[in-house]
Amino acid sequence: MSSDALMRRQMTAPAVAEAEQNAAGRPDADGGPSAEAAGRSESLRTEFPFELPRGYVDGSGQVHRNGVMRLSTARDELVPLRDDRVRENPAYLSVVLLGRVVVRLGTLTDVHAGVIEDMFASDLAFLQDFYRRINAEGHTRAQVTCPSCAAAFAVDLAGERLGES
Template sequence: MLTHPAATDTEGAPPDSAGLMTRYPFVLPRGYVDEQGRVHRDGVMRLATARDEITSQSDPRVRQNPAYLGVLLLARTVTQLGSAPGVDALLIENLFASDLAFLQDLYRRINQDGHTEADVTCPACGHGFAVDIAGDAPGES
């Protein structure tokens, strides 16, 4: 089970008594580099709503290029990225490919699978265990 003390719902409140988490902190593998050269790695993604999906699918950019749907969904659901003033489609477009892939996987995990854990196996001993890919602790780039 995931426990994120910093997690809050979409209104900024802590998870309800049933433990429903709607906001998931993460740490990007590389980080978004802004125009001043600052690197932003810590962020928060919220659960997607039906409105996020419907609005993004009807966007003209998605009709021209279906791959753009992922960019719009992330722009709507990533609510914070470091000290960047806001997250929009242009910021998502300027992420490194590895960070985009990380966020797309995180989006799928929390919105379809309901968690941010991945089953992994130690290459040395073969022991299997779960790892929280949202990144409670900063990882290495």
């Protein structure tokens, strides 16, 4: 993958929108959008970094907190429906689904349903919410309210530790 493609892949939604607006204003010689503008309008962020609240503890005791989740495909949502574990227990659907879309967790690159089912409940809940945000809402931001002053503001759930700016 070229560095330009990787850069476009990692652009935030506002940066993509700004790039598209800027490119739309630069037509090529025939008056249509330039080839560069056409390439930018097709870019889409497909992978999102995250940091688990507690972390997955592997067999050797190493804690893995940082990871990457990719956007889900239709196949990712359909294949688990044929899984016997899901047929026996529909609640297992999210475990199998997350095992398909979490592409990295710490130093682990083979993340599967077995890894997901061994996570702490708070980390599983975090991943379920993160999945919903990036696939249904298209972003990783959440509206929160300060418990002290009641001020409302947005936070980005992707990979930032609580309390850090």
